[in-house]
Amino acid sequence: MNLVALGRVLRRSWWWVVLILLAALVGGWLATAATPKQxxxxxxxxxxxxxxxxxxxxxxxxxxxxxxxxxxxxxxxxxxxxxxxxxxxxxxxxxxxxxxxxxxxxxxxxxxxxxxxxxxxxxxxxxxxxxxxxxxxxxxxxxxxxxxxxxxxxxxxxxxxxxxPAVAPTTPASPVLIINLLIALAIGILAAAVFLGVLVSRDNRVYDLKRLREVTDAPVVGTVGFTRGRKGVPVQRDIAALRAALLSRASGAATWLLTSAGKGTSAARVGGPLAASFAATGEDTLLLSTEADGKDASPGLTDYLAGAAEPAEIKAAAPVENLALVGAGTRTDASHDLFAHTSAPSLLGSLTNGTGTVIITAPGTAESADATTLARLGGRTLVVVTAGKTTDDDLARTLEALTEAGADVAGVIWATRA
CATH class of the missing domain: 3.30.70.1130 (EIF_2_alpha)
Structure with missing residues (x-):
């Protein structure tokens, strides 16, 4: 068994191991209590x-x-x-x-x-x-x-x-609690080892770039490291390097669709800082998100596509100069139908007209059809892959769904802990 892989699984599932050992010890204690004393x-x-x-x-x-x-x-x-x-x-x-x-x-x-x-x-x-x-x-x-x-x-x-001479013993000869607990602990350790072995054998997460390049031919356009913590922010130099990589792949006005593969870093966590980085260079930039925010009830993209709002009503100024924001707006079960409507391309064209760079963030293909539907409207697609979270299957399914939808997959963004 690969010790590195075992360490990764143990770090992620250590509490299961603790529960198995505790259950074994409790079982040993109960067995001792239930066994007649001799x-x-x-x-x-x-x-x-x-x-x-x-x-x-x-x-x-x-x-x-x-x-x-x-x-x-x-x-x-x-x-x-x-x-x-x-x-x-x-x-x-x-x-x-x-x-x-x-x-x-x-x-x-x-x-x-x-x-x-x-x-x-x-x-x-x-x-x-x-x-x-x-x-x-x-x-x-x-x-x-x-x-x-x-x-x-x-x-x-x-x-x-x-x-x-024989005297009445005060301590039972059996069962012996310490012996039963040691036996139970040995059984627990064996069960935990089997459990970890199964997890290691079934663990198909992508942990490093070498493995990423083995499971996909899509180029890695950039690596973004996030600071520690649940709400870690991306390292600015990584965002700047990603922006430069995208500029080298598209001259002039460009639209980039970002989506994520499986669990891990959402496209919005990369797309927001990336749009701000484009705007900081003086480029007129539009950040458009289809990921609904329950805290924001203001009109957004879906309201515009449904004819319930005008472009001026859904565009919000960002703290960064040259950057405009468009939220998801009112989402319903049929919202993705708005993106597939024949009028969607012309409406989006009117919305983004005059903007140098458009960054669109959408949930993963396993969560909604937004990414695959928007991918048909032009632009280039980037898939966010999170180290230690995204699996081989997640990435394969995402790329397959995007390819079948006719997306121009430009590559993947490798998201890690800084």
Missing amino acids: YAAETRVLYALDASGSIQSQLQAASLASQRAAVDAQLVPTATILAPVVAEIGDPDLTVEVLTPLTVATAQATVLDVVVTLPDADEAAAVANGIVSQLQTRAAADPIVLDPANPQAPTYTYTLTTLL
Whole structure:
């Protein structure tokens, strides 16, 4: 997986990763809370055979004690030991069948460890101590003769000393919250990794100029960097460079239609500063927008095309000298039909007559038909592509729609963060 692509996706979707991890941890906590608690009571017993005498006899006694511990370890989880213990406790829910898999005995040399795990801590301790009592009873009833060939040889009995008596545990052996949380976290990390992998594989945003040139043959006529923040403004030198690039492509009066491809920077955010830049050079400039502004109820382009307003009524002076503004005006569901009407070219010609440069901004083709309709009226079209926002598909669909509409696509404008 490309680490750069992963970093981009993670920067954009980090909160999803946080939610996945939190959901996993909550799931681990809920699973712990819902799982019945089990308490493990442990007891430890030392086996000894008191055989005084020669060193050989003592070594033999130690070996027999070790063997006895090993035999008892296998005997503990059987009915032979457990049945009397169950009968003594008297719990009808506690049977040998239930207790057998919950009882573990392990012998190491002459030491026997017995662990009993049950939902009731007191009962677990009682069973563990009961098992030791049974082992002691059996050992006392099983005398050992070290030298069977000698009728006068003394007999010995095993001594079982409790090193660690079983007590009722206060902390459950399972479920263990920290372990469950770690398991849940590992599952969450795996799920987050899969989620990010899917996002990376499906991410077809255009992040750099190299990728942009791979997905389209349209020339990049300029790059406009915007300052940081949601309402960042374009860098003036970039706008000046874009204006110079457009002047080199069209001598004399020119009309430029700007639209955007997919999500990202709107055409108006580039078109406004670009028109102001043309006007600052002394060029009579008209900025015409079809993007409706809900805050502006003044007459605009649609009112003029509908015959409800005169050019003088819809043109507004801008703070910049030599620049006139025409807003979208009253927009309805049928507004784009006004642009497609046979009278639209002559009306727009009358509106722009005598203007050196006309900048028209329109929503993306996925949002409305304004751009494709206006593209038929002449002029050259520029498509705004936003780094990290516009996708391959967005750009391809926009260019296809404009081409099918007969637009003269002059190129794309690359919008980035400065």
